[in-house]
Amino acid sequence: MAPGNDNGQRLMLTGNYAAAYGAKLARAEAIPVYPITPQTTVMEKIIELIREGELDAEYLPMESEHSVMAAAIAAEATGVRVFTASSSQGIAYMHENLFVASGLRLPIVMALANRCIGPPISIYPDHMDSLDQRDTGWIQYYVEDAQEIVDTVVQSYKVAEHPEVLLPVLVCYEGLIISHFLEPVELPSQEVVDQFLPPYGPEHVLLRPEKVMHLSVTVNDRYYMEYRYQQQEAMEKAKGVIKAVDHEFGQTFGRAYGGVLQSYCMEDAEIAILSMGSLCGLARMAVDELRKEGMPVGSLKLRVFRPFPQQEIEEATRNLKLLVVLDRDASVGMGGILYAEIAGSLYHLVSKPIMVNYIVGLGGRVVTLKDLKALTTEAVEKTAEGKIDKPVRWFGVRGLE
């Protein structure tokens, strides 16, 4: 089939609706969700699709996010495809069950409309709620628009359910900025998605009355590390699977997203801006403008945070002099989480770029093109002066010089 010619529909969708349509196209069968802003309209759309007969799934109203994840785990363990969605304190409340889902190797897919963590309470976005869950063993995608959401939800199932992966997936997108704004979306046709994504048929974890299976066995020190390493290996293999699935998706639907790390104008770049989610589009615009001014700059979109694309970042930054890392998050007491991870993953290299970390856009603080140009220019100047006094810089905080 020719790329982009899959007889799909073109619709105006919010990011949340795109997530719901992604679940529909993936034929999710069990969908436990507990409402929380800004995710709630994912849940509402799902219920609407079920009510109108467009989606043949069981919506499970639960009394909390913790129970949502428990229900998701139980449903997935019976061999059905599970979808859920959450935000902010909601996913924080799921925390311990997130480990259960990944430890039991259950390929659940969750849409996460990123929202900052309170207090203070705010419904505006940053990436803290999902980065906070980085060690729970879930694959984490960060996407930048409604189109990428629907495509990534479909891709996610194919990745998650891959026999060499079998891990749950978070598809993260900033709340309000992406979740609530309407964008034109090419909706792939169901038949083609069905060919792309076969039904889920697990063997490894499957509760059925005729064959008793015990989930979450108790082990001692003889086995715990082996089980953890199984997950590590699955994460490592997932990277290849993510790339292959994205590539195959591109071949089928005409849209691909660069696998785990997407480059823009990086061929001859000496400077790069690395970011995730909605900031990436802005970063590309800044690159275009700064290039006009003669700055040899490119940008990197970190699409997959777990498994962390260490190898890919190493290769992409090999010829850089300066890497500006934008974090829409802050591990208070340290700095940007992305920055720390990237710095750590490049530290073994003899030759590596200088890194400057900007903490931007927390709690939905607007980041403008002017801001990006200004902070990139500042980083370039500081590097040229040879005095990076503060590698972690909180951008735009009033009262802070």
Added chain:
Amino acid sequence: MNEEKACGPHMGKSYSYRELPIGATSLGIHEDVIKTGTWRTLRPAFRVKTSPCNEGCPAGVDVRGFITLMKQGLMSEAYKLYVEENPFPAVCGRVCYHPCENACNRRDFDQAVGINALERFLADFPAPVGKESPGSGKQAAVIGSGPAGMSCAYYLARLGHHVVIFEALNVIGGLLRSGIPGYRLPEEVLEKEIEKLTILGVQFKTNCPVTKELWGELEAFDAIVLAHGASEHLSLPFVSPSEGGVGILSGLDFLRRVNLAGEVSLGRRVAVIGGGNTAIDAARVSLRLGAAPTILYRRSRAEMPAFDSEIEEALKEGVEILFLTSPVAIERIESGQRIRCIKNRMGHRDESGRPSPVPVEGSDFFVEVDTIISAIGEICDLSFLPQGIDFSHQSVRVNELGATTRRGVFACGDAIDQPRSVVHAIGSGKRAAIAIDGYLKDQTDAAIMSDLVIGQRGGLSFKHYLEGASDVWSKKVVHFQDLNPDYFQYKARYARPKVPKESRTGFEEVYGNLALEEALGEAQRCFSCGLCDHCGNCYIFCPDGSVLEQEKGTLNLINYEYCKGCGICANECPIGIIEMEKEG
């Protein structure tokens, strides 16, 4: 998958990470590791416990049982279960003071289940009752055809014994017939109940007051039951025997005359002396005969021994009650007679536990009356009793099974020292029947009594006597604190229709009956305390999947190999049937 390796990580081997099953699973049950039952220190056990209504019924009626059947619309089955413990639902559905409702756990939630109304409703679905055994060849004589005697005769007949009831009056029914007014218990209703005994072959001999002569005749019977009741009234202490009787009626005599002979001439102004049910009945009957009755009672409303609902109705109908009022003398005056009364204040508690009335000096006043009805209490006439049958305070002495001090002679009802109510009479009649059956079969009292006692208030189970108690039956009574009321919904009880007080001129029944849907709705209000209604909570909540659900009607089981004894099943059981018992 590699099924051999999939049986879980073998602790004795050292599989590599590649060899282990994906997802920390194991096929089958890994016995060494997960028999979580060994963690348990308390074990849950399903028990059919005793409901408080069942304990609260002096006749031991399986209230919860019959209501459970009514919920399902199985009226005849409910009736059959009812008459295992009490032969007269139509009587008790009308005149019982329903101590079961006082015991009902729902009282602590909103309002008690309308058990009495359900009983009354159920009485309209009679099912035939047969004998449990063929003729035993033994004969029992029952003295008195009141509720105690008839109840005793009913159970004796069901147990295969031939019964002859000796009745002093020319009509059957004892106090039910002569003492309870028709607006509470219509004659035809009683007739229907009595018919049950006739069908069971009980023989009645009317106009047979027991005298010393008749007693000789009774000696030929294998067992004798004293159920003669308390039909002698206490005389007013301030009326000398010489002037007694003029213008003074005894309450029971008055009711008997109205019930059996119709009109009694009273005049307009009637004073009823006393505070018991007879006094209330007498006042309400005289009201219906056109009089304006006033009750004179020496204590306050709280101490009045009559049933509260009856007092309530009497007041509503227009009976005047003068509390804290003692009559001290009757004086003849031109217009008839007047009672000199004195007002009381409440003093120290007497041996009955009630505050004793203390006259207030100088508070004398007069009540002018045409007729005085004295209803200050009834006692037994025990003059016919032969030697060897002990009595004290005008009551026959009996042991816990109703046996008198003479072998083969038993007593029940108002003849013995127990609360004077129809339901107590019925319960004690049943007890005497069971005792006689055991006596005729040479059983010890202990053998007879085992497993019969319902709770701690003296009710016995005839069903248990016939079939034995089930293994899972627990004598423990479920109280409100044993329930989990989070699962109940507030619902007001369905009231029985009542004839409006303006229309209560004659002797037609005051209380009506519930409609079918009301009765079903009222039955649904029953919590079913202590009896599993298969709500499924224990099954749903058990985190170890260790509750094994059984079919309706059978108690669930616990898989003790895996039950950790966390107690969530017991906690979430709405009706308190799961006991956490000590392990080992």
